Amino acid sequence: MAGINNKINSFFKLIVTKVIFNSPVRLTRSGWGKVMRNMIGSLFVVDVRKLLSEQTLEGKEFTKIVSAVRIGRAWRYTEQSRHSEADEIIQEVLTGDNKIILDVGASDGQASVELINKLKNRLKIYYLTDICFDVDIMVKKNKFYFFYPDSKKCFMVISNRFTFYRDPGSFLNPLKIFSMFALCQKYDEKKTRRINLLNPDIVKLSEDNNKIRIIEWDLFDKWEEHSPDLIKVANVLNRAYFKKKDIKKGLNNFMRILKEGGFLLLHDNKHESKWSLFEKKNSVLYLRKNRNGGSEIEKLVYESGDR
Numbered sequence: 001m002a003g004i005n006n007k008i009n010s011f012f013k014l015i016v017t018k019v020i021f022n023s024p025v026r027l028t029r030s031g032w033g034k035v036m037r038n039m040i041g042s043l044f045v046v047d048v049r050k051l052l053s054e055q056t057l058e059g060k061e062f063t064k065i066v067s068a069v070r071i072g073r074a075w076r077y078t079e080q081s082r083h084s085e086a087d088e089i090i091q092e093v094l095t096g097d098n099k100i101i102l103d104v105g106a107s108d109g110q111a112s113v114e115l116i117n118k119l120k121n122r123l124k125i126y127y128l129t130d131i132c133f134d135v136d137i138m139v140k141k142n143k144f145y146f147f148y149p150d151s152k153k154c155f156m157v158i159s160n161r162f163t164f165y166r167d168p169g170s171f172l173n174p175l176k177i178f179s180m181f182a183l184c185q186k187y188d189e190k191k192t193r194r195i196n197l198l199n200p201d202i203v204k205l206s207e208d209n210n211k212i213r214i215i216e217w218d219l220f221d222k223w224e225e226h227s228p229d230l231i232k233v234a235n236v237l238n239r240a241y242f243k244k245k246d247i248k249k250g251l252n253n254f255m256r257i258l259k260e261g262g263f264l265l266l267h268d269n270k271h272e273s274k275w276s277l278f279e280k281k282n283s284v285l286y287l288r289k290n291r292n293g294g295s296e297i298e299k300l301v302y303e304s305g306d307r
């Protein structure tokens with residue numbers, strides 16, 4: 001009986017995750033009363049318009065707001081201290097100095113600040129990368145905020161009550177019609193303002209630290225900088241965001257980029273912290289250690305590269 005109950009619970013959890021968290025329409029937290037927020041808390045997202053505030057935001061508050069940004073399928077969601085365990089293993093294997101780290105899909109860089117501080121003198125270069133760090137915002141009637149990446153295709157709209165996302169995956173969701181309608185606003189350069197998605201803490205840290213290089217980089221693209229001793233991929237290359245064949249393509253790219261003798265750390269924080277650490281030897285990635293069953297894409301590493 002307990003087994004059936006567990007299965008039913010997991011089924012409902014899956015539905016909630018699929019339907020609510022991936023919904024192309026969510027409720028903007030600041031536009032609704034406390035009663036509603038308490039009743040159906042999971043439908044709400046933080047009001048990203050706060051990023052335009054004249055006041056300087058604190059690092060923690062900034063991270064909370066940026067986490068509600070979603071570009072295509074990928075959330076910018078991140079959190080302080082979410083990589084503590086994985087950072088420990090990095091400190092353990094990365095002995096010596098002059099180390100080069102490549103942090104892939106780092107979002108606002110808040111979690112990177114912690115690793116940079118832990119590695120300090122061992123670092124030669126810390127590449128903090130993500131697909132983009134700046135977006136344009138166009139405001140209409142003082143209440144509709146349209147968000148555009150460099151491609152000028154609106155990916156998010158925020159009104160007092162609703163937040164609409166462009167999600168290429170949710171074909172079956174009837175709410176997609178509303179989001180498609182809201183998102184079809186033409187980009188007008190004269191009416192836009194550019195904002196930066198980098199956390200004030202990493203901006204400050206990088207000002208007095210020339211070892212930190214902040215670079216816009218798509219993980220499927222060619223890497224033209226120094227080869228890293230360690231590539232950290234946390235909550236980026238997963239089945240919720242990418243197809244299996246694309247995950248393998250990304251893994252092959254990391255394999256090519258990584259130094260011989262270097263490490264690849266794949267980390268997921270879905271329900272618990274799970275990670276897999278690989279070492280590159282003779283151009284093949286070998287598993288060195290994993291935690292809690294390893295990353296969800298651990299097995300795909302064995303299907304990638306020349307084995």
Ligand SMILES: C[S@@+](CC[C@H](N)C(=O)[O-])C[C@H]1O[C@@H](n2cnc3c(N)ncnc32)[C@H](O)[C@@H]1O
Nearest residue numbers: 074076077078105106107131218219234235236
């Ligand atoms: C859920 S966040 C993870 C942030 C951080 N690594 C962490 O674990 O807290 C996923 C990040 O991956 C980035 N991303 C998505 N597609 C990417 C791509 N093709 N190349 C590089 N980064 C990508 C997103 O912009 C987003 O910032």
